Structures are given as structure tokens and as C-alpha cells.
Amino acid sequence: MLIDDLTTPAVLVDAQRLDRNISRMQAKASDNHASLRPHIKTHKSVDIAQLQVDQGAHGLTVATIDEAETFVHAGFSDIRVAYPVIGNDKYERLLNLMDDARISFCVDTPAGVKQASSFFADAGREVEVLMEVDVGHGRCGVPFGKPDEAIQLAKQIVNAPGLQFAGLLTHAGQGYHGPRDGETPEHALRRASLQERDRILDVAALLFDAGVSAIDRDTFEVSIGSTPTITYFENTERDGLTVTEIRPGNYVFHDAIQVGLGACPLDDCALTVLGTIVSKRRDDSGTERAYIDAGKKVVTTDKGARTDGYGIALYNATYMREHPHVDITGLSEEHGWLSIPGAATFGVGDRVRFVPNHACVTVATQHELVVVDDDEVIDRWPVAHKTPQTDA
Numbered sequence: 001m002l003i004d005d006l007t008t009p010a011v012l013v014d015a016q017r018l019d020r021n022i023s024r025m026q027a028k029a030s031d032n033h034a035s036l037r038p039h040i041k042t043h044k045s046v047d048i049a050q051l052q053v054d055q056g057a058h059g060l061t062v063a064t065i066d067e068a069e070t071f072v073h074a075g076f077s078d079i080r081v082a083y084p085v086i087g088n089d090k091y092e093r094l095l096n097l098m099d100d101a102r103i104s105f106c107v108d109t110p111a112g113v114k115q116a117s118s119f120f121a122d123a124g125r126e127v128e129v130l131m132e133v134d135v136g137h138g139r140c141g142v143p144f145g146k147p148d149e150a151i152q153l154a155k156q157i158v159n160a161p162g163l164q165f166a167g168l169l170t171h172a173g174q175g176y177h178g179p180r181d182g183e184t185p186e187h188a189l190r191r192a193s194l195q196e197r198d199r200i201l202d203v204a205a206l207l208f209d210a211g212v213s214a215i216d217r218d219t220f221e222v223s224i225g226s227t228p229t230i231t232y233f234e235n236t237e238r239d240g241l242t243v244t245e246i247r248p249g250n251y252v253f254h255d256a257i258q259v260g261l262g263a264c265p266l267d268d269c270a271l272t273v274l275g276t277i278v279s280k281r282r283d284d285s286g287t288e289r290a291y292i293d294a295g296k297k298v299v300t301t302d303k304g305a306r307t308d309g310y311g312i313a314l315y316n317a318t319y320m321r322e323h324p325h326v327d328i329t330g331l332s333e334e335h336g337w338l339s340i341p342g343a344a345t346f347g348v349g350d351r352v353r354f355v356p357n358h359a360c361v362t363v364a365t366q367h368e369l370v371v372v373d374d375d376e377v378i379d380r381w382p383v384a385h386k387t388p389q390t391d392a
């Protein structure tokens, strides 16, 4: 079957680009003597996770308990929930996975530590937890620059029954903010990357200096990662401590946001959306407007730091180069709005292929990914969604 024969909208994965992205990131981890624990929230695909593990990934990162269950049930045996897990319902579900897999998750508040400790101690089990640190993103984690808070929480974890203090974890989401005034994209990425690495190592060294961690330096995890910040990541040593693990996710596909940040060239983008022009008109200014059958229910309205539209339109279904005359200027639920100021002509029924702004949320709208090699469809991989839960 060829791409032209597909029903639209469809989300395509270019097999060669995917493979190249996976092996490059694996090489990056190995060159820096760190484990790669890819975040699977990007693809939610057992098939892609298997490719990552086959190439050397050590365990998987997930964001939700649903994802943890899906991937343990699929046979993956080392799962880190990079999220502060709260609630006995969720601890119970993780406990149920612990006979089949090594499970860990994040804690970042005294209340969170207390709740997790109480549940796992009552269950007579010990679960690995990582203390989340905020190195500048402003989301979860003990804020960098508050050493007393970090030491106090670490001491609480070490003394909490039912919990095993496995290490520190951070995600420098500020890498997505783009350049500040006068900064180049490369400089902005290097700044965020250094902040992520140096700040987490500072906190790790602080805890050892304060005599907090009874755990030896060889097993203490220092886990970092996002696709933009890993672009320029180089490991370093601080008081015998190094980054032990990187957790990028988006890199398997990349997307228009990563291209805009300078984290990758367009040629690395492995995930595209295929739509069909369902209507067109010429507006009073002479601009051709076309409407495709892929709107915000396929690609979402996410823009990240991009200011120019909802994706990068490509020449046609098989020619993966940017189309300079086509902009995706708007989205309604079922329609993508294209603006074609000149030079290009499109007819109703023509196919349009584009790199969406944010691959991870695009995947989450789908039930399957269509795997392609040039213009040929070679496979279809299911996207794992929420497993139905019954209330206890």
C-alpha cells in the first residue's frame, strides 16, 4: 500500500528517520557514560519502546500509572514514573506491578513522602523513589537554590519506612522557552543544558556533603533530561558524582517545535500528519485558502515557542522538504486552515503532509501510527491508551 492510498487524517512515522533518531540518542548516552531511559509518553508504542531497548535503553520512563501498567504488561521490567505520584489508588496499582518489574517514582514534598511512606510501609514493601529537583522550569521539584529544603526533604526520605532513596531527578523544561533577547537558539539550548546538569549535580553534592545519603555514590541516580537540553549535553564529574541517566522522549520523532528551537533540522522529523484538502477559496487579498481534514483534534493547538503556525507543511505526500508557500495558520476542531499566498496550486482532494508542532500530543490523539518507508506503508503500530479501571 502507498501513502496516497491511506484514509486521512493519518499520522505517519518514517521508519528510517525513527531508527536514526533512536541510534543517535543511544550513542549520545553511551559517549557520555550515562544510561538512556527514554520517556515513552512521546510514542506510547510498545513497538517503538522495543526498538529503543534493542538498541541499548536501560528501562523506560513514563508519566502516568496507565503507561506504567501498559509497559509492564507488555514485558518491560524497569519503569520509572517521572512524576510525583500521589494517592493510595495509584500506589496500589504500582504495588501490583512490583512483582513483575522494578518500579520507581518521584517525590518532591514532605506530604508526598509521608503518604507514599505510609502506604508502602503498611504493605510491607519498599519502593524506590527519586527526589525531584526544579532546576529552573518552575514546575514540580524542590526549587534549586533552597539547600535547606533539599537537605530536609532528603533526610525525610532516607528515614521514611517503605521508601528507598534512589537518587535525584530533574527535567529542565525551560529548554522549551527559546532564546532570550539577544541570545541565539544554540546559546539558549546550551544555557538550559548546563543549568540542568550543573544544578542537579550541585544538589547531589550538597546532599552528600551534608551526610544525608547513606547510599553509596556508585548507585545513587542522577537523572536528567529533555530533548532540547540533551542536544548539547556533555557529562561532567562533581565530587565523584556524574549524571547517571538521561530521559529524553521527543527525540524519537522530533517536531516543528524542536526545529524552531534549533534542537534538530527538519530532516530529523520522523512524525508527520497526512490530510486531504476538503475545500478551498480565494480571499479578497488574492490569498488562496485551503482546508484540510486534520484540525486540533489531531494536532492540538500547542505552539510552544513557535510564532508561525501549527506545523511545517511539506512539498507533498512523499517529498519531505518544507513547502515555502504553504502555512498552517489556523485550526478548528476538524479543519486545518492553510494559507497559500502564491506560487503553489492545490485542488480539492489533494493530499497535504506536514510536521506538527508537538509530536507527543499528536500521538496521544491517535489509535495507531502508520509506519512508512518513503511512499510505502510498511506497518501499523497501536498507540497504547488508558486501560479501563474498575473501582476497588
Ligand SMILES: Cc1ncc(COP(=O)(O)O)c(C=O)c1O
Residues within 6 Å of the ligand: 039, 042, 061, 082, 083, 170, 171, 225, 226, 227, 228, 247, 248, 249, 250, 251
Ligand atoms: C519529567 C520529564 N522527563 C522527561 C521528559 C522528556 O522530555 P522531552 O519530551 O523534551 O524529550 C519530560 C517531558 O515532558 C518530562 O516531563
